[in-house]
Amino acid sequence: MIQVTNLQKAYNGITVLDIPFLSIPQGESFGLVGNNGAGKTTLFRLILDLIEITKGEVLIERHKVMRNDAWKNMTGSFLDEGFLIDFLTPEEYFKFVGKLHHKSDTDIADFLETMSDFFNGEVLYSKKLIRDFSRGNQKKIGIAAALLGDPKLLILDEPFTALDPSSQIRLKRFLTDFQSKFNMTMLISSHDLNHITDICSRIVVLEKGKMVKDLQTNTDTLTELEAYFAV
Amino acid sequence: MLIINLITQEWKKNFRAKGYYNNLAVNLLLGFFGLYMAVILLFVGFSLDEFLENADNSLNPMELFNGGLLYILLFGLVLRFMVQQLNTIDLPSYQILPIKRSSLINFLLLKPLINPLNYFLLLIVVPFTIQSVVRYYDVSVGLRFVLSFIFLVWFNSLSAAFLKRRFGSGWFSIILIIGVIAGVFALEYFNLFSLFYLSKDIFNFIILQPMGLCFPLIAVVIVFLINKWFFSKNYYPEGFNKKMKSERIYSANFSFLDRFGIVGEIISMEIKLILRHKRTKSMMYVSTVFLFYGLLFYTKDIYANNIGLLFFIAMFMTGLLMYMYGQWMLSWDSGHFDSLMTKNIPIKTYLKANYYLLLTFNILCFVLTTPYFYFGSKIIFMHIVAFIFNVGVNIYLLLFLATYNTKRIDLTQTSALNYQGTTFKNFLIVIPLMIFPMGLVYLISYFVSMTLAMWTLTIIGLSGIVLRKPLLKICVLQFNNRKYKMAEGFREVGS
Numbered sequence: 047m048i049q050v051t052n053l054q055k056a057y058n059g060i061t062v063l064d065i066p067f068l069s070i071p072q073g074e075s076f077g078l079v080g081n082n083g084a085g086k087t088t089l090f091r092l093i094l095d096l097i098e099i100t101k102g103e104v105l106i107e108r109h110k111v112m113r114n115d116a117w118k119n120m121t122g123s124f125l126d127e128g129f130l131i132d133f134l135t136p137e138e139y140f141k142f143v144g145k146l147h148h149k150s151d152t153d154i155a156d157f158l159e160t161m162s163d164f165f166n167g168e169v170l171y172s173k174k175l176i177r178d179f180s181r182g183n184q185k186k187i188g189i190a191a192a193l194l195g196d197p198k199l200l201i202l203d204e205p206f207t208a209l210d211p212s213s214q215i216r217l218k219r220f221l222t223d224f225q226s227k228f229n230m231t232m233l234i235s236s237h238d239l240n241h242i243t244d245i246c247s248r249i250v251v252l253e254k255g256k257m258v259k260d261l262q263t264n265t266d267t268l269t270e271l272e273a274y275f276a277v
Numbered sequence: 278m279l280i281i282n283l284i285t286q287e288w289k290k291n292f293r294a295k296g297y298y299n300n301l302a303v304n305l306l307l308g309f310f311g312l313y314m315a316v317i318l319l320f321v322g323f324s325l326d327e328f329l330e331n332a333d334n335s336l337n338p339m340e341l342f343n344g345g346l347l348y349i350l351l352f353g354l355v356l357r358f359m360v361q362q363l364n365t366i367d368l369p370s371y372q373i374l375p376i377k378r379s380s381l382i383n384f385l386l387l388k389p390l391i392n393p394l395n396y397f398l399l400l401i402v403v404p405f406t407i408q409s410v411v412r413y414y415d416v417s418v419g420l421r422f423v424l425s426f427i428f429l430v431w432f433n434s435l436s437a438a439f440l441k442r443r444f445g446s447g448w449f450s451i452i453l454i455i456g457v458i459a460g461v462f463a464l465e466y467f468n469l470f471s472l473f474y475l476s477k478d479i480f481n482f483i484i485l486q487p488m489g490l491c492f493p494l495i496a497v498v499i500v501f502l503i504n505k506w507f508f509s510k511n512y513y514p515e516g517f518n519k520k521m522k523s524e525r526i527y528s529a530n531f532s533f534l535d536r537f538g539i540v541g542e543i544i545s546m547e548i549k550l551i552l553r554h555k556r557t558k559s560m561m562y563v564s565t566v567f568l569f570y571g572l573l574f575y576t577k578d579i580y581a582n583n584i585g586l587l588f589f590i591a592m593f594m595t596g597l598l599m600y601m602y603g604q605w606m607l608s609w610d611s612g613h614f615d616s617l618m619t620k621n622i623p624i625k626t627y628l629k630a631n632y633y634l635l636l637t638f639n640i641l642c643f644v645l646t647t648p649y650f651y652f653g654s655k656i657i658f659m660h661i662v663a664f665i666f667n668v669g670v671n672i673y674l675l676l677f678l679a680t681y682n683t684k685r686i687d688l689t690q691t692s693a694l695n696y697q698g699t700t701f702k703n704f705l706i707v708i709p710l711m712i713f714p715m716g717l718v719y720l721i722s723y724f725v726s727m728t729l730a731m732w733t734l735t736i737i738g739l740s741g742i743v744l745r746k747p748l749l750k751i752c753v754l755q756f757n758n759r760k761y762k763m764a765e766g767f768r769e770v771g772s
Contacts, residue, residue: 094619098761113757115623128615128768131546133553133688145542146621175553177689195621 047072047199047231048093052102055088055255061100063088063255070233070248072198075225077246077263078235079271084252086235087125090201093233094123106199119147122197124188124205132177136169136187139176140194147195154194161190164216181208189217193224200224201233206241218245239275243268283384284391315400322404329409338409339422340477343484347476349398350429351461355454357437382508386501389438395430402426414485421484428493435500439507539622543630544637550609551602554688557609564601568645570594575652584727585719591656591663592711594646596671598638600710604703606631606679608686611767618764625753628676632749635672639664655727662731662738669741671710676752678706680759683766 050068054061063085070076078086091097093104095111103110106117123129131139144154158170168183176187185208192200205221206214222245225232236242242249243263251259251274259274261267329338336344389395402423411419444450464470483489537544551557574580574590581587593600602609610617617627643664650657682703714734721730741748 096615096618096761096764113760115625118619118623119621121619123619125615128613129619131613131616133550134546138549142542142546143620146539 047074047107048233049105049108050093050102053092053099053104054101055085055092055097056100061255063092065089065102065257068250068257070231072231073225073229074248075222075232075246076234077242077249078233078252079237079239079242079249080235080252081275083254085255086252087203088255089252090123090125090203090233090235094121094125094201117199119195120198121201122192122195122199123201124185124192125201125203127181127184127188130176130184130188130191132184133175135173135175136179137171139187140191143191143194149194157194158190164190164213164220166213182210182213185209186213196228197230198228199231199233203235204237205234206236206238214241221245239268239271243271283380284388314397318397318400319404322401323408325401325405326409336477337413338405339413339484340481342405343480344473344477346426346429346480347472348461350433351457351472353430353433354437354440355458357433358440358450358454363438363441379505382505385508386435386438386504389434390431395434396427398430399423399426418484421490424490425480425483425493428490428497431497432493432500435497435504439500439504442504442507537633539626540630540633543622543627544634547609547630547634550688556686556688557602560601561598564597567597567601568594568642571646571649575649575656584722584730585715587655588659588663588718588730589711589715591659592667592671592714594649595643595660595664596639596667597642597646599635599642599667599671599675600707602638603635603675603679604706605682605686606675607763608679608682608684608767609688611685612688614764614767618760624756624760625749628749628752628756631676632672635675636668639667639672658731662735665738665742666714666734667738669738670714673741673748673752674710675706676749677755678709680756680763683759683763685767685769687770 048068048070050065052067053063053065055063078089080086088097092099093106093111095104095113095117099112103112105111106121109116111117131142134142140154140158141151144151144157149157162170165186169179169186176184179187185205189202189205192202200221205217209217218241221232221234224230225245232246234242234246247263249259249261249263249267249271250257251261251271261270325342326338329341332341334341406419406422410422440450444453461472465472483492551561571590571594574587643660646660649660718727718730718734721733
């Protein structure tokens with residue numbers, strides 16, 4: 047699904063990310079952990095073609111990502127509030143995103159029905175603009191919109207922060223559901239080692255722009271990660 | 278003192294803002310404009326005495342001036358209500374410090390009073406005082422005259438802030454303001470009642486009576502207390518910055534755009550963007566005023582043979598909305614640029630949507646300016662040619678050059694006179710767009726004939742329309758080249 051070769055990103059000559067090779071097969075749930083500044087968001091931005099690659103390349107389904115549109119119809123993503131259109135109401139925003147994927151109004155309504163648990167009755171029919179919602183609810187809107195186009199690839203940056211405990215558990219549950227049902231590839235970064243070991247089958251640790259660990263999740267993974275991050 | 282501290286910190290915030298020095302060119306330009314205004318006001322101030330002296334009236338100049346003060350107060354209030362921004366403070370960073378609530382309120386209320394813009398009119402008042410008031414009375418009266426004017430400014434600023442906080446700037450207040458102005462006009466017009474003599478008596482009393490100055494001072498204190506009372510009653514710390522309840526959402530759905538697919542969706546999003554932000558809305562209001570700009574030129578005989586200038590005006594009129602909106606093209610989307618770049622929107626579709634939006638603007642302006650056809654066949658001809666040229670050349674040029682706009686626009690900031698996100702580039706864009714065709718028309722019509730000039734531009738414009746596909750393709754390539762620079766610039770908050 048994703049193929050990264052010799053990827054480098056440098057700002058003013060200082061390399062902040064350096065990944066010689068990384069391959070993520072279709073259907074894998076891929077977790078990314080690392081302290082602040084390790085390069086998690088930079089990697090996601092490079093994959094989404096939001097910043098320029100200094101060296102190397104990223105392929106999604108054998109399509110070059112750079113300056114290309116072909117990957118966009120199979121990718122859903124939410125990194126931060128910049129991925130929302132904050133002067134729309136949630137309904138208008140979902141309709142907008144749905145239409146981009148050629149969904150009918152009923153398709154969109156059906157999809158939102160499946161999200162109603164996650165929204166907890168706070169998002170839809172409130173006649174508020176997205177910018178007037180709390181950060182937690184904005185995040186829910188962004189994640190739902192990312193899933194709306196039946197993506198083959200889902201990229202979420204710290205999806206659990208700002209969510210309340212119940213929503214975190216619900217999110218975990220339906221991410222796993224979606225993933226197994228549609229064989230979706232998932233890239234998730236998080237600071238919460240518990241959550242990430244729960245839902246990801248493979249976990250990569252980034253430090254100062256380099257991959258330092260690449261683990262297949264098993265019962266010992268959590269302890270291993272905790273030991274790694276302990277100071 | 279605490280308030281002084283807070284004020285200096287606000288200054289630092291301005292000067293240390295990321296964009297301040299990048300934006301120096303714009304600031305300089307605005308500075309020059311300010312200087313220009315200052316010179317004009319000074320000029321008015323020095324000639325006011327002579328002007329009032331010659332007035333056909335038995336009153337002396339100061340009395341005449343006093344007669345106008347109530348009008349100044351009233352219209353100042355209206356103007357402030359519409360334009361003055363409510364002072365806010367970056368509260369969270371101060372909330373955790375041991376600063377008393379009342380100090381913060383005092384800061385919020387008093388800071389606008391030190392804004393130099395408030396005292397611009399003193400450039401008229403002070404020279405007038407020196408020349409006229411001191412001559413008729415003495416220095417102490419002159420001093421009181423100036424002081425009373427300053428009190429008037431304070432009173433105005435504080436009451437406008439109160440009214441704005443109390444009533445917001447919704448339709449209700451706009452109608453109320455229009456009502457008040459219309460009322461004053463009507464009373465004058467039908468000779469029912471004139472504020473003039475009332476105003477003269479009040480301010481003569483204030484200035485000439487020994488304790489007169491106490492009254493405006495008391496009025497200022499009272500408004501200040503009302504403001505404070507309003508705060509203490511209605512505002513909790515977290516609400517200091519809260520804007521008045523967000524206005525009604527225009528939930529009109531542009532379902533007729535549905536059949537245009539993704540392009541239609543993007544256009545309807547952009548229309549919502551325009552309708553739901555103050556800055557874009559006030560831009561539209563200003564544009565409607567500009568629609569009358571042509572009257573200044575088309576009616577005058579001296580411009581009748583200045584083909585270049587007339588064509589410039591024709592281009593401006595028929596492309597008005599495009600030029601207003603296009604200056605910040607693509608920057609408007611800065612807040613959700615990442616969203617547009619990662620959603621299923623091919624770049625070509627995105628630019629096409631912008632193309633059709635500008636095209637719609639042009640058609641709209643062309644239709645709205647058809648009343649100018651009344652001024653003769655020359656104007657008709659020019660408007661049609663200008664329209665073709667705008668559509669055939671300038672739309673692409675704008676789309677191409679707009680990729681150099683890399684400043685984030687924070688649309689949640691509200692103000693009528695908001696230049697945030699403006700760089701020198703925004704002004705530069707206009708040169709190739711308007712000056713070049715104007716020069717071409719000027720040259721050809723000077724050396725050959727106006728007819729040839731018009732046909733030349735028509736042919737250039739028409740070929741642009743025919744070559745739509747390859748031209749858009751060039752814009753897409755340019756966009757892809759500049760994409761990362763734009764995305765990076767748009768992510769930079771707070772400059």
